[in-house]
Amino acid sequence: MDHPLPIPQFLHDGDFLGVLKAHGYETAPRLAQAAAKFQHEMGKGSIATEGTTVLAVKYKDGVLVAGDRRATAGNLVMYERAEKLINIDERSILAIAGVPAVAFEMARVLEHSFKYFERSQLQEMSTAGKVRSLSKLLKDNLPLTLQGVGMVVPIFATYETEGGKDGGGKVYFYDALGAQFEGVDYSASGSGSLAVRSVLHYLNTWGGKPLGKYNESEIVIAALRVLDTAADSDTATSGYNPKSDIFPIVRVITKEGIREIPDSELSRVYKSEV
Amino acid sequence: MIEEPYRWVEAIANRREYIEDQLRRGSPVVALDFADGLLLLTVSRETRKVFEVYDRVAFAALGHPADIERMRLVAIDLAHIEGFNRAVADVSLRRLVNFGMSPALKTAFEEVFSAPHIVKILLAELGDEPAQDSIVKLDYDGSLARSEIEMKESFDVLAGTADAQKAMLDYLVEQNGNQRRSLEDALKLAAKTWAVGMDTAEHHEGKQDDEPEKREIDPEKVLKEHLKSRHVEAAVLERSRPATKKFRLLDEKEIRAALKDL
Numbered sequence: 243m244d245h246p247l248p249i250p251q252f253l254h255d256g257d258f259l260g261v262l263k264a265h266g267y268e269t270a271p272r273l274a275q276a277a278a279k280f281q282h283e284m285g286k287g288s289i290a291t292e293g294t295t296v297l298a299v300k301y302k303d304g305v306l307v308a309g310d311r312r313a314t315a316g317n318l319v320m321y322e323r324a325e326k327l328i329n330i331d332e333r334s335i336l337a338i339a340g341v342p343a344v345a346f347e348m349a350r351v352l353e354h355s356f357k358y359f360e361r362s363q364l365q366e367m368s369t370a371g372k373v374r375s376l377s378k379l380l381k382d383n384l385p386l387t388l389q390g391v392g393m394v395v396p397i398f399a400t401y402e403t404e405g406g407k408d409g410g411g412k413v414y415f416y417d418a419l420g421a422q423f424e425g426v427d428y429s430a431s432g433s434g435s436l437a438v439r440s441v442l443h444y445l446n447t448w449g450g451k452p453l454g455k456y457n458e459s460e461i462v463i464a465a466l467r468v469l470d471t472a473a474d475s476d477t478a479t480s481g482y483n484p485k486s487d488i489f490p491i492v493r494v495i496t497k498e499g500i501r502e503i504p505d506s507e508l509s510r511v512y513k514s515e516v
Numbered sequence: 517m518i519e520e521p522y523r524w525v526e527a528i529a530n531r532r533e534y535i536e537d538q539l540r541r542g543s544p545v546v547a548l549d550f551a552d553g554l555l556l557l558t559v560s561r562e563t564r565k566v567f568e569v570y571d572r573v574a575f576a577a578l579g580h581p582a583d584i585e586r587m588r589l590v591a592i593d594l595a596h597i598e599g600f601n602r603a604v605a606d607v608s609l610r611r612l613v614n615f616g617m618s619p620a621l622k623t624a625f626e627e628v629f630s631a632p633h634i635v636k637i638l639l640a641e642l643g644d645e646p647a648q649d650s651i652v653k654l655d656y657d658g659s660l661a662r663s664e665i666e667m668k669e670s671f672d673v674l675a676g677t678a679d680a681q682k683a684m685l686d687y688l689v690e691q692n693g694n695q696r697r698s699l700e701d702a703l704k705l706a707a708k709t710w711a712v713g714m715d716t717a718e719h720h721e722g723k724q725d726d727e728p729e730k731r732e733i734d735p736e737k738v739l740k741e742h743l744k745s746r747h748v749e750a751a752v753l754e755r756s757r758p759a760t761k762k763f764r765l766l767d768e769k770e771i772r773a774a775l776k777d778l
Contacts (some may be wrong), residue, residue, distance in 0.1 A: 361569065499758075
């Protein structure tokens with residue numbers, strides 16, 4: 243049935259992806275066709291580079307987000323210095339497991355979408371709105387996911403300060419189709435995530451005190467130990483590489499914003515605690 | 517009528533007169549450097565007039581709110597598409613103005629059968645070094661209004677009339693002592709400059725154009741009078757901000773604290 247009155251639209255809704263598409267930006271479907279053809283001709287499975295283990299844990303002052311540095315393609319190690327944590331705005335980090343080519347593009351779209359929304363609409367996008375934006379991008383990416391060449395399974399970590407209120411740290415995780423879930427205490431993604439989740443569950447339940455009560459130095463130690471555990475059983479996860487001094491990337495999001503734990507500090511913790 | 521060239525010229529002239537009449541009483545805008553970057557200030561009744569366009573670019577305008585809004589969105593769209601497709605560093609004020617906003621305004625102005633944009637715009641860009649800061653003014657017809665002062669100064673003003681603009685610049689040049697002034701001092705100076713401009717624009721009304729009278733203005737008194745029904749609106753681009761976004765809208769408390777002993 244037709245509505246007696248048409249539903250009015252916002253004259254300007256601050257949707258950056260819409261603006262991009264109007265300017266000829268291509269999303270996944272066309273790429274997926276090309277990818278399918280390529281795979282068919284090569285007669286092989288996926289050869290796309292993939293990032294591996296990332297995790298986000300809530301602690302006393304906010305959220306810690308960490309990722310190892312390895313990127314793999316099949317059984318090849320492609321890169322040992324991959325950065326899988328991407329700062330999206332002053333208090334949000336996207337941690338990516340999956341194909342970097344797609345994930346970095348998503349991060350770029352998100353970063354600009356949030357900035358664009360805030361500047362054009364003169365208000366910051368709500369956390370729910372941000373979480374939903376990522377979900378929409380994942381859904382747009384469905385054709386690539388189904389082709390098996392562009393799957394991305396991200397974690398979105400943020401510190402809520404909406405309307406001047408201190409909402410604390412928040413962790414959201416997604417499946418490859420775009421469904422979003424809020425992680426209560428922690429979340430992990432990528433090939434090493436099984437080990438990470440198991441250890442975090444153990445620590446949270448029987449570790450003496452819940453992860454949410456850890457202070458910053460305690461949570462950094464826990465994160466490094468848990469990544470080391472994942473690297474022990476998962477070849478695609480690198481952990482600490484003493485030969486070339488490559489450390490995982492560890493960042494914390496607090497009320498003040500995002501801060502990276504420097505390599506010098508990580509090195510000290512590795513030597514004394516891991 | 518437009519087929520005849522002289523009619524077209526006439527139509528354009530009428531349009532100019534109409535727009536300038538509309539702009540006459542607009543609240544002036546002051547852009548001024550301070551120790552840590554650039555300050556943009558105006559005094560407004562209700563609608564906001566100072567905005568963020570991109571990480572290092574700020575926008576202030578006078579004119580019709582709907583037209584200001586339209587041009588603001590043009591600037592934001594252009595900057596974000598460029599920043600996304602290339603890199604943040606490729607969004608430059610010069611390109612934004614020369615290849616985007618100026619042609620858009622010119623087209624709108626010359627479409628004599630549609631409504632023109634009643635707007636005057638000032639854009640400021642923060643460079644890595646103070647010497648790279650730039651301020652550009654755009655007129656309703658798309659022309660880049662050149663500053664009346666010859667020197668490349670790190671301040672500029674925008675007002676509804678040329679007289680008001682000149683009075684403000686004269687005042688600024690006269691008062692422009694310390695280049696490394698604090699934000700507080702910059703706020704004071706900018707607010708007083710605004711008062712000089714507003715008073716000149718209001719005084720001009722109803723008078724003959726060729727009246728060469730030089731009036732004494734007491735900026736503090738004028739400002740106090742106006743602040744009964746309006747409020748100061750100010751934003752800064754701060755070099756020392758750690759984030760890539762350098763824009764910050766000043767809150768009322770900060771502004772009031774700086775202007776309390778005026």
